[in-house]
Amino acid sequence: MPHCILECSPEILKHCDQQVLMQRCFDAAISSELFLPEDIKVRIQRLENQKIGETALTQLHTEVKILDGRTVEQRKHLSKKCCRGFTLT
Numbered sequence: 378m379p380h381c382i383l384e385c386s387p388e389i390l391k392h393c394d395q396q397v398l399m400q401r402c403f404d405a406a407i408s409s410e411l412f413l414p415e416d417i418k419v420r421i422q423r424l425e426n427q428k429i430g431e432t433a434l435t436q437l438h439t440e441v442k443i444l445d446g447r448t449v450e451q452r453k454h455l456s457k458k459c460c461r462g463f464t465l466t
Contacts, residue, residue, distance in 0.1 A: 378416035379406050381459070384438040386424050395421050398463075402439065405462035409455045411447065437463060 381402045385393075399419045406417045424436070439459055443452070 405458040
C-alpha cells in the first residue's frame with residue numbers, strides 16, 4: 378500500500394486546490410495498476426519554514442513509500458505516473 382506525501386510550499390497552496398493535488402496523486406497511483414483504491418493513502422504537508430540559497434523557494438516535493446516486494450520496473454512506473462500527474466496547466 379503506498380503512502381503518498383506531498384510537501385508543498387505555501388505559494389503552491391495559494392494557487393492550487395489541496396483536494397485537486399491529492400486527487401491527482403491518488404489517480405496516478407490508481408493508473409499504475411499496482412494498488413487497489415482502498416490501499417492508497419495521500420496527505421499534504423505544508424512547508425512553512427524553508428530556505429535554499431538567497432531566493433524564495435516554491436516547491437512541490439512528492440514522496441511515495443511502498444512496501445518491499447515491488448520490482449525496480451514497477452517502482453519506476455509508479456514514479457513516472459506520479460510525476461505526470463502533477464503537470465500543472
